[in-house]
Amino acid sequence: MLRNRRKDALVAAVLVAPFLAIYLLVFVWPTIQMFGISFTDARLIGSGEWVGLDNYTRLASDPRFKTAVWNTAYFVLLTVLPGTVIALLIALGVSRLTGRLQAAILALFFLPYILPVSVVYLIWDWVLNFQFGILMHVFDLLGLDRIPITKSRTWFMPAVGIVTIWWTAGFSILLFLAGLRSIPAEIYEAAALDNASRWTTFRRITWPLLWPVTTLVFTIQLIAQLKIFDQVYLFSQGGRPNDNMVLVYYVFQRAFQQDQGGRAAAVAVTLFVLVIVVSVLQFQLLRLAGGRK
Amino acid sequence: MARIQLHDVRKSYAGQEVIHGVTMDIADGEFVVIVGPSGCGKSTLLRMVAGLEEITSGQVSIGDRVVNDLEPRERNIAMVFQNYALYPHMTVRENMAYGLKIAGMSRPEIEAAVARAAAMLELEPYLDRKPRQLSGGQRQRVAMGRALVREPAALLLDEPLSNLDAKLRVQMRLQIRDLQQRTAQTTLYVTHDQVEAMTLADRLIVMEKGLAQQIATPHEVYTAPATEFVAGFIGSPAMNIFTVTCDDSGLLLPGGHRMPVPGLAARGEVRLGLRPEDICLVEDDSPAFPVLLRSIEWLGADAFGYGVIEGSDVQLTLRMSGQTSVARGDRLRVGLPADRLHFFSTVDGHRL
Numbered sequence: 001m002l003r004n005r006r007k008d009a010l011v012a013a014v015l016v017a018p019f020l021a022i023y024l025l026v027f028v029w030p031t032i033q034m035f036g037i038s039f040t041d042a043r044l045i046g047s048g049e050w051v052g053l054d055n056y057t058r059l060a061s062d063p064r065f066k067t068a069v070w071n072t073a074y075f076v077l078l079t080v081l082p083g084t085v086i087a088l089l090i091a092l093g094v095s096r097l098t099g100r101l102q103a104a105i106l107a108l109f110f111l112p113y114i115l116p117v118s119v120v121y122l123i124w125d126w127v128l129n130f131q132f133g134i135l136m137h138v139f140d141l142l143g144l145d146r147i148p149i150t151k152s153r154t155w156f157m158p159a160v161g162i163v164t165i166w167w168t169a170g171f172s173i174l175l176f177l178a179g180l181r182s183i184p185a186e187i188y189e190a191a192a193l194d195n196a197s198r199w200t201t202f203r204r205i206t207w208p209l210l211w212p213v214t215t216l217v218f219t220i221q222l223i224a225q226l227k228i229f230d231q232v233y234l235f236s237q238g239g240r241p242n243d244n245m246v247l248v249y250y251v252f253q254r255a256f257q258q259d260q261g262g263r264a265a266a267v268a269v270t271l272f273v274l275v276i277v278v279s280v281l282q283f284q285l286l287r288l289a290g291g292r293k
Numbered sequence: 294m295a296r297i298q299l300h301d302v303r304k305s306y307a308g309q310e311v312i313h314g315v316t317m318d319i320a321d322g323e324f325v326v327i328v329g330p331s332g333c334g335k336s337t338l339l340r341m342v343a344g345l346e347e348i349t350s351g352q353v354s355i356g357d358r359v360v361n362d363l364e365p366r367e368r369n370i371a372m373v374f375q376n377y378a379l380y381p382h383m384t385v386r387e388n389m390a391y392g393l394k395i396a397g398m399s400r401p402e403i404e405a406a407v408a409r410a411a412a413m414l415e416l417e418p419y420l421d422r423k424p425r426q427l428s429g430g431q432r433q434r435v436a437m438g439r440a441l442v443r444e445p446a447a448l449l450l451d452e453p454l455s456n457l458d459a460k461l462r463v464q465m466r467l468q469i470r471d472l473q474q475r476t477a478q479t480t481l482y483v484t485h486d487q488v489e490a491m492t493l494a495d496r497l498i499v500m501e502k503g504l505a506q507q508i509a510t511p512h513e514v515y516t517a518p519a520t521e522f523v524a525g526f527i528g529s530p531a532m533n534i535f536t537v538t539c540d541d542s543g544l545l546l547p548g549g550h551r552m553p554v555p556g557l558a559a560r561g562e563v564r565l566g567l568r569p570e571d572i573c574l575v576e577d578d579s580p581a582f583p584v585l586l587r588s589i590e591w592l593g594a595d596a597f598g599y600g601v602i603e604g605s606d607v608q609l610t611l612r613m614s615g616q617t618s619v620a621r622g623d624r625l626r627v628g629l630p631a632d633r634l635h636f637f638s639t640v641d642g643h644r645l
Contacts, residue, residue, distance in 0.1 A: 184376070184378065186374045186376055186378035187378050187379075187380060187381075189343075189345050189365075189372075189374070189378065190372070190374060190378040190379075190380070190439075191380075192344075192345070192364070192365040192366055193343060193344075193345075193365045193366065193370060193371060193372050193392075194366070194391055194392035194395060194439075194443075195366040195392055195395045195396055196366065196391075196392075196395050197366075200395060204391070205380060208382045209381065209382055
């Protein structure tokens with residue numbers, strides 16, 4: 001079929017234009033602005049004086065920024081790898097079910113993912129609350145001392161980590177299941193005839209063939225958890241936000257609570273660079289590891 | 294290497310029986326082909342031997358062991374799948390070595406076995422490639438190699454050539470036959486292609502609707518089909534089969550033509566089978582019946598004539614020499630070779 005290339009290009013441009021305009025307006029332009037503001041002493045609204053790298057150099061000696069970096073790193077450690085492993089285990093389990101039972105169980109695991117974070121917070125507050133939480137009743141029954149989990153420096157991050165895994169695992173499970181389903185049944189039959197035990201089959205067939213999905217899940221998790229905010233914000237209510245500080249929370253605090261747009265922008269830029277570097281690095285590393293197999 | 298015995302093997306899915314009792318003894322080193330139309334249960338039967346499908350009742354033995362309750366891996370068999378089922382993340386070498394490695398064979402032994410199989414299948418240049426870098430025919434050979442390298446008690450092949458183009462299929466067919474004869478490997482081969490079945494098999498199992506209609510050598514299946522189904526399924530073009538009436542003097546054909554056939558045992562209405570090549574044109578005044586030629590296909594060495602018996606709508610296929618001078622629209626005089634007639638019961642289709 002003969003086609004008018006110029007006309008095709010025009011149609012394509014017209015179709016892409018609305019998205020492109022909005023994307024440029026509400027993402028690219030503010031991002032550029034943010035980079036600019038991070039070199040000024042601007043407040044939340046309006047522009048400010050040029051201060052060069054001041055906002056960045058101050059971060060180095062800022063204790064709250066340090067807390068935020070460590071807490072974010074700690075949170076990533078608590079959630080990304082365990083979350084990926086748990087999702088894989090659940091997906092392997094669900095994939096062995098069939099028919100409606102599989103659909104029902106999958107739905108149960110996916111259900112938390114569709115909840116808004118405020119509902120997640122309420123559900124888990126109902127579990128963890130020092131005075132009324134059902135977990136505390138369990139502690140009482142077992143003769144353990146009650147722990148003010150969301151008010152404790154030791155328990156806050158692990159608790160939020162568990163809540164986050166519970167909340168977001170559904171999506172990872174779905175990705176793993178899609179990956180598992182794309183492995184043809186005949187390959188497993190061939191493996192069964194090749195004398196492979198279940199564990200060998202997993203290690204030598206399923207795991208390597210699932211590696212691209214694992215890499216994807218891991219990367220998505222990593223990016224999402226580096227940007228942790230909502231859960232920490234909600235669970236810190238009436239608690240100790242400065243001890244539970246994470247990077248996005250710190251941006252929020254600088255910008256909206258302390259009216260320091262410039263300093264907030266500097267933190268945001270730092271996080272932006274961090275997310276890009278870490279995720280690109282780990283994606284490449286995981287891919288290389290997969291290639292060697 | 295071992296013999297395989299099936300005794301009254303049956304398979305049901307949710308109370309619905311799909312294999313109605315197959316009994317067969319496959320000798321050590323024998324090449325047996327299960328052939329039949331799609332949905333006849335041939336793959337299911339093979340998968341029951343492999344252990345990929347449960348056996349509802351009956352008994353399967355490989356060697357001297359009853360394997361009914363053994364896992365596939367405990368049966369010491371190898372299988373070639375229709376889609377090859379190669380491990381996509383392993384090289385050709387790793388694909389072939391995988392089973393041996395799991396079996397705990399030493400590295401030098403594995404390398405020797407893989408090298409032997411690769412040489413036999415001309416796969417040496419491709420040993421370090423991944424399956425996706427290979428053509429269909431090469432993948433098929435890797436699948437064969439992976440199966441043969443283990444020197445299993447029995448080799449099972451499930452439509453292994455159906456994904457190849459026609460020319461490659463012929464090549465691989467010859468290669469498989471050659472390999473089987475060299476290795477004397479007990480082989481069970483499933484296909485819907487009657488040419489593959491006829492050329493490869495020492496013996497055939499012709500299946501239809503979950504029943505083994507005939508278990509015999511290709512020659513026997515062709516010359517003495519056990520049922521009307523087998524008669525119609527094996528042979529190309531298909532056998533002409535139509536209803537005739539037998540009496541003391543001979544046959545009454547459709548269209549009211551009477552043909553004297555001496556010494557007929559059958560009486561009354563029977564199904565008459567006639568291979569297209571057994572129908573002869575009659576030049577002299579020996580007994581014959583008229584056939585109107587509707588069309589003719591010339592294939593070089595052969596010509597196929599398609600006609601109807603005059604006075605009826607029974608169609609008849611004739612195989613003639615490529616040199617024939619008959620043409621469309623001719624009225625042919627056709628004779629029946631008394632020793633090449635096949636009679637089947639109108640009731641159950643069995644050979645009379």
